[in-house]
Structure formats: C-alpha cells, structure tokens
Amino acid sequence: MAKPHILVVPLPAQGHVTPLMELSHRLVDHGFEVTFVNTEVPHARVVGALQAAGGTAALAGIHLASIPDGLEDGERLDVDKVGDSYSRHIPGHLERLIAGMEASGRPKVRWIVCDVYMWSSFLVAKKFGIRVAAVWPAAAACLAISMKAPKLIEDGLLNDKGSPERDEMLQLAPGIPALHTSQLPWINFIAPEWQRALFELCRQTERVSALAEMVVCNSFSELEAGAFTVLPPNVLPVGPLTSDRELQKPVGQLLPEDTRCLPWLDAQPDGSVVYVAFGSSTFFDPRQFRELAEGLELAGRPFLWVVRTDFTTGDLNKAWFDEFTARIAGTGMVVSWCPQQKVLAHRAVACFVSHCGWNSTMEGVRNGVPFLCWPYFSDQFLDRNYVTDVWRTGLAVSPGADGVVTKEELRSKVQQVIGDDEIRERARLLRDAAGRAIGEGGASYENFRKFVDLLRE
The missing domain is CATH 3.40.50.2000 (Glycogen Phosphorylase B;)
Structure with a gap:
C-alpha cells in the first residue's frame, strides 16, 4: 500500500x-x-x-x-x-x-x-x-x-x-x-x-x-x-x-554550514562561550558591526560569532577586520554559517546573543540557554519581550540615542546575563518544560x- x-x-x-x-x-x-x-x-x-x-x-x-x-x-x-x-x-x-x-x-x-x-x-x-x-x-x-x-x-x-x-x-x-x-x-x-x-x-x-x-x-x-x-x-x-x-537530519539551510566550530566548542570549558548569531536577514552598518566586534573582544570570554558574507551594509574596512580576527584567534571564532541547533545544544555555550527570530528563540529555549536579545525587525520585538518580561530568561541590549549599541553596553549585558543565577535557573526550568x-x-x-x-x- x-x-x-x-x-x-x-x-x-x-x-x-x-x-x-x-x-x-x-x-x-x-x-x-x-x-x-x-x-x-x-x-x-x-x-x-x-x-x-x-x-x-x-x-x-x-x-x-x-x-x-x-x-x-x-x-x-x-x-x-x-x-x-x-x-x-x-x-x-x-x-x-x-x-x-x-x-x-x-x-x-x-x-x-x-x-x-x-x-x-x-x-x-x-x-x-x-x-x-x-x-x-x-x-x-x-x-x-x-x-x-x-x-x-x-x-x-x-x-x-x-x-x-x-x-x-x-x-x-x-x-x-x-x-x-x-x-x-x-x-x-x-x-x-x-x-x-x-x-x-x-x-x-x-x-x-x-x-x-x-x-x-x-x-x-x-x-x-x-x-x-x-x-x-x-x-x-x-x-x-x-x-x-x-x-543529524538537515533542516533546509540556505547556506553551507561551517562545522569546524563544533570541535572548537569541544575544546572550551562548560558554560563559557558567548554564541552570537543574527539569523539570515539582519544587516548591520559598518559602525555597528565594529562596536559589536570590539564588544565581544572587550567581554573577555570565548565567543563564536556567525558573520554572513552579506552581514554588513556599506564598506567595512577589510584591513581592520583582518586585524580583529587575528587578535581574537586564541579566544574567538568567526564563521559564515553554522549548525546552530548543535551549537545551542553544546555544553560549552553560556549565552546566546540573538536577533530573537522565533526559530532561534525556540532553539535557545529547548536547550536552556540564557539570551541577550538584540531584535532587528518584525516579530523579533515580540519575541524579545517574551524573553525579558514573561519568561525572564535573558536581558536586552539598550541602543544609545543614536541607535547604536556600544561595545561597553554589549560587554556589560553579557556579564550580567552570564552572572545571573536566577536567569540561568529559569532557562533550565523552561528547557525541562519543553x-x-x-x-x-x-x-x-x-x-x-x-x-x-x-x-x-
């Protein structure tokens, strides 16, 4: 039949x-x-x-x-x-x-x-x-x-x-x-x-x-x-x-995944890595991109950052970015796309700096990962409010008067999220409910x- x-x-x-x-x-x-x-x-x-x-x-x-x-x-x-x-x-x-x-x-x-x-x-x-x-x-x-x-x-x-x-x-x-x-x-x-x-x-x-x-x-x-x-x-x-x-089964990625990040994560201590990914549609101008990069470096923690080839609008100073990636080579890893579900399920990940698209939000919830929310458009603001106001499993970045999230703001919020035992416990309870x-x-x-x-x- x-x-x-x-x-x-x-x-x-x-x-x-x-x-x-x-x-x-x-x-x-x-x-x-x-x-x-x-x-x-x-x-x-x-x-x-x-x-x-x-x-x-x-x-x-x-x-x-x-x-x-x-x-x-x-x-x-x-x-x-x-x-x-x-x-x-x-x-x-x-x-x-x-x-x-x-x-x-x-x-x-x-x-x-x-x-x-x-x-x-x-x-x-x-x-x-x-x-x-x-x-x-x-x-x-x-x-x-x-x-x-x-x-x-x-x-x-x-x-x-x-x-x-x-x-x-x-x-x-x-x-x-x-x-x-x-x-x-x-x-x-x-x-x-x-x-x-x-x-x-x-x-x-x-x-x-x-x-x-x-x-x-x-x-x-x-x-x-x-x-x-x-x-x-x-x-x-x-x-x-x-x-x-x-x-193990493919989920319809539109970009090839760089799986080198998985053995890199294996080499990191439990609960130490800041994972940063903004989905398939977010774009940053060169100034915001630079503040984000320098904020991750300033935070002083291992980080895995997904940077699509079309992630920035305008001209990014390539020499500056090459210098940045050389400087952080010992503590950070930059990839163009990654198997996000496996990354968020990894024991080494401490928090997720996210645009709060719903798939990313659910993947973070399913794995009990605390969030630092950085919404960009559409329904992402609603998802951020779930995280910060209803579930209370993370915080949100606060842009300045000019709309830019500074490197100091990013460093401060990363430290707050990772250091908050109550956020981590609520994330764990939500994982168990899932x-x-x-x-x-x-x-x-x-x-x-x-x-x-x-x-x-």
Missing part, C-alpha cells in the same frame, strides 16, 4: 523553510511520503548546502521539488512584483507540479501542509480537491495579534494600512507580552513599502482557521499559555520542533498525534 503523499509548501525564506523541514522529517517518521516545494532560488541554495555537507541522502524520504516564482534577479525586494508573483504566477506553477507528479505515477497528493502566508496553496488545494492544513512558524502570540488586526482597526488603534493611530502599549491577554504599537510584527520590516504588504498578509490570517482544517505551530502550551486562550481551537502547538533527537511537552504523553506530543491522525484520513 502506498504511503500517504503530503505536499509541504513553506514561504521561501530561511525562517520558514526550517520549521517546515523539521515537520516534514517528523511526518516521514510517521509513515508519510513528503514532497517539499520551494521556489527555484531557495531550492537551489538548499540543494547546494546539502551537497556541500555530503549530499541529499540524509533527507531520507523527503523529495525536494521547485517551482518558478516568475521573478528576475533584483526583483525579489520589489514588494509589488513579489505580490504579483505570489498571486498570479505561483498558483499556476504549483498546479502544474501536482499534475506532473500524478502523471508520472507518484501517489496522489492527499494533503497540502502549507505555511500560513502561502495563500496561493489554499487556492490550488481547493481547485484539486486536496485537503489543507497550515503551519504557523512564528510565536503563537504573533498569530494572535495578526488575527486581531481587523479588530484593532475597528477600535481605532490602527489605520487601514497597519500604522498605529495611538502611541501606546498593547497587550491582548495576560501572559502575552505587552508590545508597543511602533513594534507590531508588520512594522519595521525591510523597507517601509513592505509594511503594507505584510500587514495585508496578517489581516488575512483571520481567515486561516476557516480555510485550514488544523493549524500547527512551533510552540508549546506552557510557553505561551496566554496566546492559546485567544486563538481558535484548531490552532495547536506541536513544538519545540526538531528534525530528530540526534540533530522536554515534557514533546515527551510521550506531553501536550505537544498528543497534539502531534492528532495532526498525524488527521493527515491519515
């Missing part, structure tokens, strides 16, 4: 590909055949990173497929062209992919499991009579805020473009972090013109629980208890998501069973 065939469709960005790839591995483990669909550019980057790591065999049951997005190089930061692609081009290409798979003898697609933001998938599923479940890859509180967007407009807090009409703090329910109206998830996103597009996507999430039979999210009940009191009952937490307990949630009989474990049972129907 053929395995049930599931089509998994992420938004084509690192923070969305990773949790849907983790979910795909779990579905394969439960007897499903999975086709994982990216648009062509991220698909090529995922395949390239896999080849650099030794090939695609580790996918073990996940078939990678790609569709065009209809965009030329240079158009993917043009909000109008991207919107046109998602509404006009992607649905047709997805339809042709499904029809082609069936014509080639692949089992009929029974379900599409798609990113909430990939609305085109809902339309295609309806046309083919395929059932739909959705994945929300950010905090459940972020989904709650997005689904309340029409009500926030009605109450006069926002205008119809998503901009705040009032300068105040917003809290939807006890346990959900209070968030300033200037830091709502669709604000501070890449460029001002993107706010309108992202806000329109957020407004549409109000319809998601009606369109999808179930929505699963990478969270757990104890972590976000307040959020689940205001979300529809078919939104279920199944996290923390992992590809496998041993962290383990209970996904362990046999735990709330996320049982929710995932409900999800699997639904997909088998």
Whole structure:
C-alpha cells in the first residue's frame, strides 16, 4: 500500500523553510511520503548546502521539488512584483507540479501542509480537491495579534494600512507580552513599502482557521499559555520542533554550514562561550558591526560569532577586520554559517546573543540557554519581550540615542546575563518544560498525534 503523499509548501525564506523541514522529517517518521516545494532560488541554495555537507541522502524520504516564482534577479525586494508573483504566477506553477507528479505515477497528493502566508496553496488545494492544513512558524502570540488586526482597526488603534493611530502599549491577554504599537510584527520590516504588504498578509490570517482544517505551530502550551486562550481551537502547538533527537537530519539551510566550530566548542570549558548569531536577514552598518566586534573582544570570554558574507551594509574596512580576527584567534571564532541547533545544544555555550527570530528563540529555549536579545525587525520585538518580561530568561541590549549599541553596553549585558543565577535557573526550568511537552504523553506530543491522525484520513 502506498504511503500517504503530503505536499509541504513553506514561504521561501530561511525562517520558514526550517520549521517546515523539521515537520516534514517528523511526518516521514510517521509513515508519510513528503514532497517539499520551494521556489527555484531557495531550492537551489538548499540543494547546494546539502551537497556541500555530503549530499541529499540524509533527507531520507523527503523529495525536494521547485517551482518558478516568475521573478528576475533584483526583483525579489520589489514588494509589488513579489505580490504579483505570489498571486498570479505561483498558483499556476504549483498546479502544474501536482499534475506532473500524478502523471508520472507518484501517489496522489492527499494533503497540502502549507505555511500560513502561502495563500496561493489554499487556492490550488481547493481547485484539486486536496485537503489543507497550515503551519504557523512564528510565536503563537504573533498569530494572535495578526488575527486581531481587523479588530484593532475597528477600535481605532490602527489605520487601514497597519500604522498605529495611538502611541501606546498593547497587550491582548495576560501572559502575552505587552508590545508597543511602533513594534507590531508588520512594522519595521525591510523597507517601509513592505509594511503594507505584510500587514495585508496578517489581516488575512483571520481567515486561516476557516480555510485550514488544523493549524500547527512551533510552540508549546506552557510557553505561551496566554496566546492559546485567544486563538481558535484548531490552532495547536506541536513544538519545540526538531528534525530528530540526534540533530543529524538537515533542516533546509540556505547556506553551507561551517562545522569546524563544533570541535572548537569541544575544546572550551562548560558554560563559557558567548554564541552570537543574527539569523539570515539582519544587516548591520559598518559602525555597528565594529562596536559589536570590539564588544565581544572587550567581554573577555570565548565567543563564536556567525558573520554572513552579506552581514554588513556599506564598506567595512577589510584591513581592520583582518586585524580583529587575528587578535581574537586564541579566544574567538568567526564563521559564515553554522549548525546552530548543535551549537545551542553544546555544553560549552553560556549565552546566546540573538536577533530573537522565533526559530532561534525556540532553539535557545529547548536547550536552556540564557539570551541577550538584540531584535532587528518584525516579530523579533515580540519575541524579545517574551524573553525579558514573561519568561525572564535573558536581558536586552539598550541602543544609545543614536541607535547604536556600544561595545561597553554589549560587554556589560553579557556579564550580567552570564552572572545571573536566577536567569540561568529559569532557562533550565523552561528547557525541562519543553522536554515534557514533546515527551510521550506531553501536550505537544498528543497534539502531534492528532495532526498525524488527521493527515491519515
């Protein structure tokens, strides 16, 4: 008997590909055949990173497929062209992919499991009579805020473009972090013109629980208890998501991982290393980059710093950076990308200086790592407020009046986070709660069973 065939469709960005790839591995483990669909550019980057790591065999049951997005190089930061692609081009290409798979003898697609933001998938599923479940890859509180967007407009807090009409703090329910109206998830996103597009996507999430039979999210009940009191009952937490307990299966990295950092970590004392990573989309100007580098050096601790090749805007003084890396060679390590899940699970890591993207936040929570929060855009401010105000498992940097976080501020906050026994204990307790949630009989474990049972129907 053929395995049930599931089509998994992420938004084509690192923070969305990773949790849907983790979910795909779990579905394969439960007897499903999975086709994982990216648009062509991220698909090529995922395949390239896999080849650099030794090939695609580790996918073990996940078939990678790609569709065009209809965009030329240079158009993917043009909000109008991207919107046109998602509404006009992607649905047709997805339809042709499904029809082609069936014509080639692949089992009929029974379900599409798609990113909430990939609305085109809902339309295609309806046309083919395929059932739909959705994945929300950010905090459940972020989904709650997005689904309340029409009500926030009605109450006069926002205008119809998503901009705040009032300068105040917003809290939807006890346990959900209070968030300033200037830091709502669709604000501070890449460029001002993107706010309108992202806000329109957020407004549409109000319809998601009606369109999808179930929505699963990478969270757990104890972590976000307040959020689940205001979300529809078919939104279920199944996290923390992992590809496998041993962290050996690939999670769809768009960049090749530098695994030299793992033996370097092995050589460091327990609880000594400051791990610094800002995800796939954060950019620093040369001045802030230099303050960050010199702050890590000033802290006087071993550090592992992820510096993407496109991490800085403008011209960074290469001679200065070469001198810096030579100076810190005995205590610090700089890599272009790393196997973050393995790093955060390592005994040597003392704290995580993070942009607070949700995947990074969940990976830190799962491993009991204290945070120093340095949010950059979108939902990262909400995640920071969870860390600092609700869970109290870390602190946040404070930029100066000019918006720059100084090296002295970084050194001071690193010392405070690592030296705070209560922060470390709360992080440990949250780690244990995460383990209970996904362990046999735990709330996320049982929710995932409900999800699997639904997909088998």
